[in-house]
Amino acid sequence: MAVGNRERMKLIKAALLAGVALHTLAIGMDAPALAQDTATRIDELQPNIPADAKLLLTANELVYNRDAEIVTVRGNVQIEYGRYKMVARQVDYNQKTGRILATGDIQLVEPGGNVVYADRMDVTDDFGDGFVEALRIETTDLTRLAAETGERRSGEEFILNKAVYTACTPCNIKPEHRSLWHIKAQRIVQNGRTRTIRLEHAYFELFGKPIAYIPVMEIPDHTVKRKSGFLFPQFRYTQKLGAGVGVPYYWAISPYMDATITATGLTRQGFLLEGEFRQQFHNGLHTLNVAGISQMDREEFTAGTVDALETNRGMIGSRGKFEINPRWTFGWNVLVQSDNNFARTYDLQGFDSSTYVNQAYLTGLGKRNYFDLRAFYFDIQDADPDSIEENQQPIAQVLDYSYTAPGPVFGGELTADFNLTNVKRNRLDRDTTVFGVDRFRGLEGTSHRLTGEVEWKRTFIAPGGLVLTPLLAARGDALGVNVDDPIGYTGNFNSSDAVTRRMLTAGLEARYPILFVGEGSTHILEPIGQIYARPDEQYAGGLPNEDAQSFVFDATNLFDRDKFSGYDRIEGGTRANVGFRYTGSFDNGYSLRAIAGQSFHLAGLNSFATDDLVKVGADSGLETDSSDYVAMVGIDAPSGLMASLSGRLDERDFDLRRADATVGYLGLNWQAAFTYTRIEAQPLYGSASDQDEIQTAAAYRFHDYWSVFGALTYDINNGVVSRNGLGITYDDQDTLFSIVYKQERDPDNSVANDWSIGARISFRTLGDINVGETRFEELDYF
Numbered sequence: 001m002a003v004g005n006r007e008r009m010k011l012i013k014a015a016l017l018a019g020v021a022l023h024t025l026a027i028g029m030d031a032p033a034l035a036q037d038t039a040t041r042i043d044e045l046q047p048n049i050p051a052d053a054k055l056l057l058t059a060n061e062l063v064y065n066r067d068a069e070i071v072t073v074r075g076n077v078q079i080e081y082g083r084y085k086m087v088a089r090q091v092d093y094n095q096k097t098g099r100i101l102a103t104g105d106i107q108l109v110e111p112g113g114n115v116v117y118a119d120r121m122d123v124t125d126d127f128g129d130g131f132v133e134a135l136r137i138e139t140t141d142l143t144r145l146a147a148e149t150g151e152r153r154s155g156e157e158f159i160l161n162k163a164v165y166t167a168c169t170p171c172n173i174k175p176e177h178r179s180l181w182h183i184k185a186q187r188i189v190q191n192g193r194t195r196t197i198r199l200e201h202a203y204f205e206l207f208g209k210p211i212a213y214i215p216v217m218e219i220p221d222h223t224v225k226r227k228s229g230f231l232f233p234q235f236r237y238t239q240k241l242g243a244g245v246g247v248p249y250y251w252a253i254s255p256y257m258d259a260t261i262t263a264t265g266l267t268r269q270g271f272l273l274e275g276e277f278r279q280q281f282h283n284g285l286h287t288l289n290v291a292g293i294s295q296m297d298r299e300e301f302t303a304g305t306v307d308a309l310e311t312n313r314g315m316i317g318s319r320g321k322f323e324i325n326p327r328w329t330f331g332w333n334v335l336v337q338s339d340n341n342f343a344r345t346y347d348l349q350g351f352d353s354s355t356y357v358n359q360a361y362l363t364g365l366g367k368r369n370y371f372d373l374r375a376f377y378f379d380i381q382d383a384d385p386d387s388i389e390e391n392q393q394p395i396a397q398v399l400d401y402s403y404t405a406p407g408p409v410f411g412g413e414l415t416a417d418f419n420l421t422n423v424k425r426n427r428l429d430r431d432t433t434v435f436g437v438d439r440f441r442g443l444e445g446t447s448h449r450l451t452g453e454v455e456w457k458r459t460f461i462a463p464g465g466l467v468l469t470p471l472l473a474a475r476g477d478a479l480g481v482n483v484d485d486p487i488g489y490t491g492n493f494n495s496s497d498a499v500t501r502r503m504l505t506a507g508l509e510a511r512y513p514i515l516f517v518g519e520g521s522t523h524i525l526e527p528i529g530q531i532y533a534r535p536d537e538q539y540a541g542g543l544p545n546e547d548a549q550s551f552v553f554d555a556t557n558l559f560d561r562d563k564f565s566g567y568d569r570i571e572g573g574t575r576a577n578v579g580f581r582y583t584g585s586f587d588n589g590y591s592l593r594a595i596a597g598q599s600f601h602l603a604g605l606n607s608f609a610t611d612d613l614v615k616v617g618a619d620s621g622l623e624t625d626s627s628d629y630v631a632m633v634g635i636d637a638p639s640g641l642m643a644s645l646s647g648r649l650d651e652r653d654f655d656l657r658r659a660d661a662t663v664g665y666l667g668l669n670w671q672a673a674f675t676y677t678r679i680e681a682q683p684l685y686g687s688a689s690d691q692d693e694i695q696t697a698a699a700y701r702f703h704d705y706w707s708v709f710g711a712l713t714y715d716i717n718n719g720v721v722s723r724n725g726l727g728i729t730y731d732d733q734d735t736l737f738s739i740v741y742k743q744e745r746d747p748d749n750s751v752a753n754d755w756s757i758g759a760r761i762s763f764r765t766l767g768d769i770n771v772g773e774t775r776f777e778e779l780d781y782f
Helices: 009-030
Strands: 055-058 061-065 070-081 084-094 099-109 115-124 130-138 143-153 157-167 181-191 196-206 209-220 234-238 242-254 257-266 270-281 284-294 312-325 328-337 355-365 370-380 395-404 413-425 429-432 438-442 445-457 467-483 498-511 514-518 521-533 574-586 591-603 629-636 641-649 656-666 670-679 691-701 706-715 720-731 735-744 755-763 767-771
Touching: 234 257, 234 755, 242 270
Parallel strands: 234 767
Antiparallel strands: 055 070, 061 070, 070 084, 084 099, 099 115, 115 130, 130 143, 143 157, 157 181, 181 196, 196 209, 234 242, 242 257, 257 270, 270 284, 284 312, 312 328, 328 355, 355 370, 370 395, 395 413, 413 445, 429 438, 445 467, 467 498, 498 521, 514 521, 521 574, 574 591, 591 629, 629 641, 641 656, 656 670, 670 691, 691 706, 706 720, 720 735, 735 755, 755 767
């Protein structure tokens, strides 16, 4: 029956208010953490119902006792009002006393989706006071709250007696699932005025057993998004630092600023103090980190290392990222520390990498254009007290700009790239190979280079399917060089202060895709031929080489016009690249891919055969007129199995020069990968002996929520396990438990702690407890 705006509306509104207040407490319990986000003020006692909302009431029977002034609706009572829905067996409203009594399988669904269950509800019509029996609440974020009775007092306090709180994400699909943990409290009091929730005489139970007694704990309710207070303790244990317990304190300074201060006691090294300050702006975020310690027992570290020599150690780190507009971004990462290994030794999160890249940058990204300006300083974190390797690193500023014409130019694509690089190095970086040959990885002094390159190419498809792509390119460089001459360099080093060089290229690529369609499979075989005509590289090997030192010739760069990795070297001379690409797909889900070919130096000076400050072309496979053979093949199976093999074979006797083989499997319960890498010795390039290494990583889920995982890196030539680790984890989305053992062997003593044990336990809606580091980098690709 439909009911208008009459006296009986009080019955409906009060019932809805009861349900809303019960839900208010449930939301407060959703996140019992000690520090939350921005604060908001809402009315705790009134449902959000539009003024023009219509009410619909249906029931088997409605009785109005005029003498007793009691309105009764019974039998499948259903009430809908302002997106709230309530069902009960019977609802009585006493107009004299102003009280409402709802009984029998009460269920309230509020607009957000939370559901409140109760057996009996006795409240005043303004819900200032009242009682609820057999209360149960299920929220949309899959947390649950139950209590024997609930009581509302003075319109601002809601009290639950003998209450239980837990989170149960799997219950959404497995109703029989039982969470590993829950909180039992003798009494839970929510105060709408102070916006707090107080737990009295509470026990935290894990696996059904009480493990912690909490006499009294007061936490902010759901309306308080940020509040100062202590966070969960942090635990750690490492070989030379000892056991540690950190106590973080969160400080909500303002709606846009906060800080976390952590004091950690380490059994072997004393008291470590850390602080992180965060400030949010309308277009970005700035984070400031500080840390310091006065080491208690330096003798725990290896003698002669910076860790053993320093007593007072500290660091300051600053990170920022700001969006000027949707296309332009600027930011920075900066680390300043008392010595070159403090942040790594003490595993300071975000600053513990072996090389920390200090940089400031400005980036612009258009539809087809790109701008990037960066300044770099490389902080090498190792145990060397003289910081030799760090002093050999450059201070660099790099500008890159890439432009692509918005429309066709003479029917083809026109692109332009510009690069400006300035490098300053305070100390000569020279490495002597086993043959007594010096490699000059960096010269003391300053060098500048401005590079501009324009490329035009157009694709034609000839009758029969032949694809032809002619290419024209022009490049120019202007260099300013003010460095010390590399004494002992066998090449022809140019000692001029100012140098210019140029390179013109005319090229043609021909491809002929051939399609084979079989029963249940499709194959594309594409023979490829390229030829690039160029003059010789000017000043080949006679100029500083800062950004083209790393070079690997393989199938991935076989068809590149310039195979050098940076701008400081230019590939010159006439060269042809010949090979093929293949892809195959099968109806059963398998797919194949392959690339193979060879490169030929046809005329002019072979840039890879010339002397170079870092011997970048030595034993690269391109230093001869006919290059080594390169190939890559891969297979993917629908079962989750994948395998790939790439390699480089000598052009004369097919000896294996380099190989990378990977086999992996990604399934529901198993995840595993095996990688073998072989690199033949390149004595002139600084690699004195063959390098053979095996890397393995695997994870196995042996139960619904339990998994074991491990990783190992084995140096075959030296017969040493260089890295290994093992761990076990439980994760049901509400409870996460993980324990990890990791070990790393470093002959250079750049790692202060040879091994570490990490553990983490996390309870959804409550918080995390961490002991050390539990992340496995080797498993990141799973």
